[in-house]
Amino acid sequence: MRGADVLVEMLIGYGVEVIFGVPGDTNVPLYEALQVNEDKIRHVMARDERSAGYMADAYGRFTSKPGVFECPSGAGAMYSLPPVAESNSSSVPVILLTIDIPLPGEGRGVLTELDCARLFDPITKMSVQVKSPEKLPEIIRRAFRIACSGKPGAVHLQIPEDMLLAEIDPTRISTHVETECMQFPAYPTLPTQDKLETLLSLLTSSAKPLIVSGGGVNRSCTGPQVTELAERLNIPVCTTMTGQGTMPDDHRLAVGVIGDNGFHPHANWALEHADFVLFVGSRMGSVVTIGWTFPTITLNKRVAQIDIDPEIMANNYENVLSVPGDARLVLEQLIAMTPADRDSGKTTAWVDELNELRANFWTNAQVLLNSDAAPLRPERAVRCFNEALEAYGKPALIYSDAGTPTPHMTRFLKLSDRRTRIAIPRAFGGLGSALPATVGAWFADKNKRPIGMFGDGSFGMSVGELETLVRLQIPAVLLLFNNGTFGWIKGLHRLRGHNQCFGVDFMPPKGQAIAEAFGLMAWTARDAGELDTALAGAFAYKDGPCMIDIHVESIADRVPPVYSWLSKRGKDPLSVEAEEVRYF
Template sequence: MRGADILVEMLIGYGVEVVFGVPGDTNVPFYEALQEREGKIRHVMARDERSAGYMADAYGRFTKKPGVFECPSGAGAMYSLPPVAESNSSSVPVILLTIDIPLPGEGRGVLTELDCARLFDPITKMSVQVKSPEKLPEIIRRAFRVACSGKPGAVHLQIPEDMLIADVDPARISLHVEEECKEFPAYPTLPAPHKLDTLISLLTASAKPLIVSGGGVNRACAGPEVTELAERLNIPVCTTMTGQGTMPDDHRLAVGVIGDNGFHPHANWALEHADFVLFVGSKMGSVVTIGWTFPKITLNKRVAQIDIDPEIMANNYENVLCVPGDAKLVVQRLIELVPARNNATHTQAWVDELNGLRAEFWENSEVLLNSEASPLRPERAVRCFNEALEAYGKPAHIYSDAGTPTPHMTRFLKLRDPRTRFAIPRAFGGLGSALPATVGAWFADNHRRPIGMFGDGSFGMSVGELETLVRLQIPAILMLFNNGTFGWIKGLHRLKGHNQCFGVDFMPPRGQAIAEAFGLKAWTATDSRSLDEALKNAFSYADGPCLIDIHVESIADRVPPVYSWLLKRGKDPLSTKAEEVRYF
């Protein structure tokens, strides 16, 4: 067998259905092996290695399988850095194959020579160079084991081209796969039983308990379990922005999103006033705690933490209890330990208080959600999307860039269908991910409509992938929020008192014309009426990708729902009143 045959057979053995990537000089042998096995494994060509990585990231987020992508040597490897770093820090299982220059060329000035194993080492769980073709099966097994076990993350394999063209005696290798490592979580763990007994006692004894569900809950597909535990014990649930979608937003125990960006004031108020808080699958980092300044009443000695990674336990606060383990398994076991006669009526006053604040917030928000001001307000755009998604009545995979759409989508998006998943790459906040991510989302599950949300700054970084969507006829709905500026950065300028902003404005793209030039169906929306019509058409269109060019007010024109920004403007972020806050 050739090394390339071994590599592809191992990928097939691990259940890999699709590999995203970009062709180059060094990966031709790999492509030959893929082509010979067409029908068993599919290669999806992206137009940029960074885009291929975001496709793999979305695939990993929306399945329980690692996303796999590949790139050629040199610049291809360097372009692959941003998505790999994002996946690893966001605990998304991803495997990158860098097909590199032949080993004999090392240190001899060969074009594109680069120490890729060292380059990726700081941003992956494992980064190794393959130095023998006979080692390929062993290293592939290790790659899947590392990516999928413990806290999931990214793995990088640097595979010299000569490893792929070398002949290997099949008798000297084993192509077996580890069944447990085909999906995350591989080898899920549980804590010692006394930890769970103590946690149940803490939850049932508390008068004002709160569960905070983080991104780890979505990664472990543990939303139903968290919901059942909350219902059994009558405990309200907040989420971090990456935990959004843990339970339907109209559930009586679903309070809202905590933290800095796109927060709900009543959710942050709940975190402030709870007497015991259980964090599940959350690092409790800077966004959740607003730079460790919130809640003002410290979380010390009133927090328990469930997480698959013991290293982050009690990293920022003095926890009452640390419970290491897989979120789904741990919560399942907690459900079994709930006392049979538990009626949890002692928490009802607390639940009612939070629901009163929640109702007050949404009632006061109607003035913003129904605004017909010009330019189109982002709050109104979210209301239009909520109504269109509800009318569509089918599940979707929604992937939003970390920029312009984030604060308003996080605050006003309402997810009622538990089959719909919502993801935002929040580790590094890089732009340019949402458009290519719709490709990965589609291959993750072609029964759920992929929806990508991004600003015009992000659009300029990944516009070439429109061709990929058309070529593959993926029925993605792309929502371009268009206002001719890097709005988040411009807003920061203005927040610091600099109205003469520097280096943040550009020509607004003609989104509809660009999309149509690539062969997409497209519409332009400048007000709620035209947006409603465009969304109706988009959800009805199933013959390929489509784009809505939404001309919307910039978050640099009016302070968005960001706790720290509102505080700097002298406002009370915990107020449930609907107030328009200007920079000047």
């Protein structure tokens, strides 16, 4: 067997159905082995290594399996850095295979020579170079074990081309796989029984308890368990931005999103006034706590954390209890320990108070959601999307770029179908991910419509992947929010008092024309009526990808729902009154 055959056989053994990548000089042996096995494993060619990484990231976010992508040596490896860093910091299991120059060429000035193992070491759970073809099976097993166990993350393997060309004696290796590591979480753990009993006592003895569901809940598909525990104990639930969609937004215990970006004022109010808060799968980082300044009433001594990673426990606050373990297993144990007919009247007044605040917020928000102002307001665009998604009536996988769509989508998006999921890459906030991510989302689950949301700044960074979507005939719905500026950065300029902003504006793309040039079905929407028509057409379209070029007001024109920005403008971020806040 050649090394390339061993590698592909191992990937197939681990249940890898698709591998994303870009061809290059060094990975030809890998492609030869993939071609022989194309009935068992599919290769998806991306137009850029960064895009291939975001495809793998989306696949890992929307499945219980690691996303796998590959790249050639040199620039291919460097282009792969952003998605690998994002996946690792977002706890998404991803494995990158860098097919590198042959080992004998090291240190001799070979074109594209680069110490990739060192390059990726700071941004992965493991980055290692394969130096012996017989070591390939062992290292591949280690890669899946590390990517999927503990806190999931990214693994990088630097595989010299000669390792793939080498002949390997099958009697000297074992290509067995560890079935526990085919999916994540591998080897999930539970805390001791006394920890569970203490946590349940804290939850049941509180008059104003609150559960905060983080990105780890969505990553482990533990929303149903959060919902069941909340229902049994009658405890309201807030989410972080990455935990959005934990439970249906119309649930009586679903309060809203906490934190800085796209927050719900009543949700932040709940965090400040709760007497006990249980964070599940959240690092309690800077966005959630608004730079560790919120709540103004400190969280010390009234917080418990459930997390698979003990390293983050009590990292930012003095926890009353830290519960290391897999979120799903811990919650299932708590549910089993709680009688289904338990009297939950103790928290009724608290839940009613929060629901009244929530109702007031949505009542006041109608003036923004119904606005016919020109240019099209982001709030009205979200309302149009909510109604179109509801009318579509089928589940979707939504991937939003970290930029323009985030604050308004996070605040006003309503998801009533538990099967629909949304992901926003928030670790580094890099742009250009959502368009290629729809490819990964489609291969993750072909029973759900992939939807990508991005601003025109992001669009310019990954526009070439429109060809990939058309080539593969992926029925993605792409929403381009078009206003000719890096809106978030321009808003920051204006927040600092600079009305004449520098280096943030560009020519608005002719989105519909560009999409049609690549062969997509496309529409342009400049007002709510046109957007309603376009969305109805997009969700009805079944012959491949489509895109709507939405001409929308920039978040640099009005202050978006960002807690710290509203504070700087002298406004009360916790007010449920709908108010248009200008920079000047």
